[in-house]
Amino acid sequence: xxxxxxxxxxxxxxxxxxxxxxxxxxxxxxxxxxxxxxxxxxxxxxxxxxxxxxxxxxxxxxxxxxxxxxxxxxxxxxxxxxxxxxxxxxxxxxxxxxxxxxxxxxxxxxxxxxxxxxxxxxxxxxxxxxxxxxxxxxxxxxxxxxxxxxxxxxxxxxxxxxxxxxxxxxxxxxxxxxxxxxxxxxxxxxxxxxxxxxxxxxxxxxxxxxxxxxxxxxxxxxxxxxxxxxxxxxxxxxxxxxxxxxxxxxxxxxxxxxxxxxxxxxxxxxxxxxxxxxxxxxxxxxxxxxxxxxxxxxxxxxxxxxxxxxxxxxxxxxxxxxxxxxxxxxxxxxxxxxxxxxxxxxxxxxxxxxxxxxxxxxxxxxxxxxxxxxxxxxxxxxxxxxxxxxxxxxxxxxxxxxxxxxxxxxxxxxxxxxxxxxxxxxxxxxx
Numbered sequence: 162x163x164x165x166x167x168x169x170x171x172x173x174x175x176x177x178x179x180x181x182x183x184x185x186x187x188x189x190x191x192x193x194x195x196x197x198x199x200x201x202x203x204x205x206x207x208x209x210x211x212x213x214x215x216x217x218x219x220x221x222x223x224x225x226x227x228x229x230x231x232x233x234x235x236x237x238x239x240x241x242x243x244x245x246x247x248x249x250x251x252x253x254x255x256x257x258x259x260x261x262x263x264x265x266x267x268x269x270x271x272x273x274x275x276x277x278x279x280x281x282x283x284x285x286x287x288x289x290x291x292x293x294x295x296x297x298x299x300x301x302x303x304x305x306x307x308x309x310x311x312x313x314x315x316x317x318x319x320x321x322x323x324x325x326x327x328x329x330x331x332x333x334x335x336x337x338x339x340x341x342x343x344x345x346x347x348x349x350x351x352x353x354x355x356x357x358x359x360x361x362x363x364x365x366x367x368x369x370x371x372x373x374x375x376x377x378x379x380x381x382x383x384x385x386x387x388x389x390x391x392x393x394x395x396x397x398x399x400x401x402x403x404x405x406x407x408x409x410x411x412x413x414x415x416x417x418x419x420x421x422x423x424x425x426x427x428x429x430x431x432x433x434x435x436x437x438x439x440x441x442x443x444x445x446x447x448x449x450x451x452x453x454x455x456x457x458x459x460x461x462x463x464x465x466x467x468x469x470x471x472x473x474x475x476x477x478x479x480x481x482x483x484x485x486x487x488x489x490x491x492x493x494x495x496x497x498x499x500x501x502x503x504x505x506x507x508x509x510x511x512x513x514x515x516x517x518x519x520x521x522x523x524x525x526x527x528x529x530x531x532x533x534x535x536x537x538x539x540x541x542x543x544x545x546x547x548x549x550x551x552x553x554x555x556x557x558x559x560x561x562x563x564x565x566x567x568x569x570x571x572x573x574x575x576x577x578x579x580x581x582x583x584x585x586x587x588x589x590x591x592x
Contacts, residue, residue, distance in 0.1 A: 167193060170266075171239035173200040173230065173254050174246030175210040177423060178268055181538070182243050183210060187219045189539075190546040197237040200225045205427035212422075230254065234261045241266055247340050248347045252277035259290035266293050266545060270356040271563030273348030274571060275588050278564055282591075285560055293545065294563035298357045299364055299556040300540040302528040303511050307479075307488055308365050308554055310525065315515060317483030319366060322462040326358055326475040333448070333468035334410050337382045337439040342446055349446040351377070351570035355466055358475070359454075360558065360566035365479075368458035369565050369591075374582045375573035377447035381469040387440035399436040400425065410439045452573045474509075485516040564591055 172183055186196045196214075199207045199222050207224040215221055225233035234242075242258035244251050244267045252272045255265045271294050272278050285292060298304055311319060328336075336354070340346045347353040363369055380386060384395065399405035399413055414425040414436050424435035448468040455461050474491040491509040513525035543549055544557055558566075568591075572583040 167195040168241065169195050169197045169237070169239045170241050170243055171198040171200065171233060171237055171263075172196065172243040172245065173227070174244060174250075174268075175199050175201045175203075175206045176245065176247075179210065179243075179245040180213065182245065182266075184213065184217075185542045186546055187214055187217055189542060193548065194546045196222060197239055198223045198225060198233050200227060200230055200233050202227045203427050203430045203433075205430055206423055209422045209426075230257060231261065234258070234263065239263055244268060248273050248353055249277075249345060252280050255281050255292060256284040259284045259288040259292075262288075262290070264291045264293075266295060267563070269294055269296060269360075269563070270348065270352050270567045270570075271560065272567065273346075273352050278567070278571075278589060281560060282564070292560040292563070294558045294560065294566075295541060295545070296357065296360050296364075296556075296558045296562070296566070297538050297541040298361055299554075299558065300538075300544070303488060303490060303513060304361060304365075305554055305556070306513060306525060306527055307477075307486065310486055310513075310515065311365055311479065311481075312367070315484070316479060316481035316486050316517075319458070319460050319479050319481045321480040322362060322366070322460060322477065323480075324358060324362065324462060324464045324475070324477045326355070326464075326466045327470035327472050328354070328466070328468040329470050329473040330410065332473055333470065334382070334439050335412070336446070336468060337444055337448070338412060338437050339435055340433070342437065342444045344445040347446065348567070348570060349377075349574060350466060350468060351375070351447075351450055351452065351573045352567050355450075355452075355464075355570050356566045358464065358466075359569040360562060362454075362456075362462055363562070363565050364556075366456055366458055366460055368456040368460065370454050370569045370572065370585045371457050372455045372582055372584050373452065373569055373572035373576055375450065375452040375576040377450035377573070377577050379444060379447055380449040382439045382448050383444045384440055384442050392440060395440060396438050397441055398434045398438060400434075405438070408438075412436050447577070450573070452569070454569055482518075484518045484520070487514040487516070488512070561591060564589070 172179055183196055186194050199210055201207045211221040223237060241264045244254045244265060246254060248270055251267055255267055258265050272281060341353055394404040396402035396404040399411040405411040414420045450466045452464040476489045479486040490511045493509055511527060513527060514522055515525055516522045568585050572585050572588060576583045
């Protein structure tokens with residue numbers, strides 16, 4: 162019997178998030194997938210990715226500049242392309258990879274607006290290729306347990322969801338230092354970050370958003386807000402700035418080997434500054450947001466996101482016809498340094514409390530699972546790169562799931578701009 166051919170992967174976008182994928186392939190799934198090429202606008206970042214592979218005894222991969230994406234596909238013949246570029250370019254590489262005969266694994270969010278979403282849907286229909294969106298939060302045991310409890314009817318029909326997500330002054334501030342601060346790149350936090358949260362609600366309720374209304378402002382970050390609070394020392398970026406030395410919001414790239422290699426050493430090629438001041442000019446995303454959503458199921462979600470909290474984590478409360486379910490998760494602080502040494506999604510504590518309508522409250526046991534994002538990352542990796550067993554929870558996310566998760570945020574952005582309630586089906590037709 163001949164050996165089974167290994168699935169071939171090429172990766173485009175070798176910034177901070179890419180290591181989540183390429184390190185898993187070469188370290189944890191040596192016999193199943195095969196990594197064949199890197200692609201990026203920046204050669205320094207690709208060289209750094211190769212140096213990390215070589216530290217594990219893996220050969221350096223061929224590297225291709227973004228302009229040579231088509232040539233990479235032709236020469237290295239990947240079966241799938243992993244897309245971890247900045248959000249506004251996801252659609253570009255998803256569509257072109259499909260046109261060249263590849264399936265795609267995309268980092269979330271799938272894309273940032275309706276025109277780009279339509280491009281992706283049209284490409285899937287035209288080519289017949291497949292797209293997966295990597296929602297690792299679905300796989301975290303506490304989130305899966307909530308799905309299991311709601312599906313079992315433990316609280317009856319869910320009518321109300323109250324969801325509060327807090328990003329702290331380390332993780333939350335980080336979105337205001339880098340490319341995410343420009344809404345044209347990220348769609349704002351209601352698309353970039355909240356795609357996780359809105360996907361979880363879709364997943365938990367097994368429903369989709371119907372109408373959305375939202376409010377949001379930049380209330381803490383940005384120069385104007387700092388001036389109102391009496392700040393007088395300003396700077397453009399932390400590196401080389403005297404004013405940044407005693408700023409607790411500053412990130413010093415030279416002090417972190419991975420950040421230095423990925424960004425400070427790479428600046429000479431593209432001029433991108435990873436350490437911009439969170440109290441500088443040019444920030445066009447919100448840091449304080451509130452959203453209300455009515456779902457097709459009839460449930461109503463009230464959601465808040467704050468990006469400058471003293472605590473990192475979330476609390477979600479479901480109220481149904483037979484009781485109430487409470488999930489609380491406190492996460493450790495981190496800054497995305499582009500590798501497994503960060504503590505992204507590592508937990509301080511978590512709890513699930515079931516309150517039956519006329520019964521005694523019960524603390525629900527949560528299965529223990531190692532890995533970041535509450536134990537979700539290893540399970541997601543195995544689902545993509547390993548040999549997964551059938552999943553009774555259907556956690557693998559398709560392009561439909563990817564679209565539904567961003568539609569709440571896209572509708573919320575429109576609502577913030579217009580002051581009106583937005584009907585999701587008026588934005589795009591998803592069958």
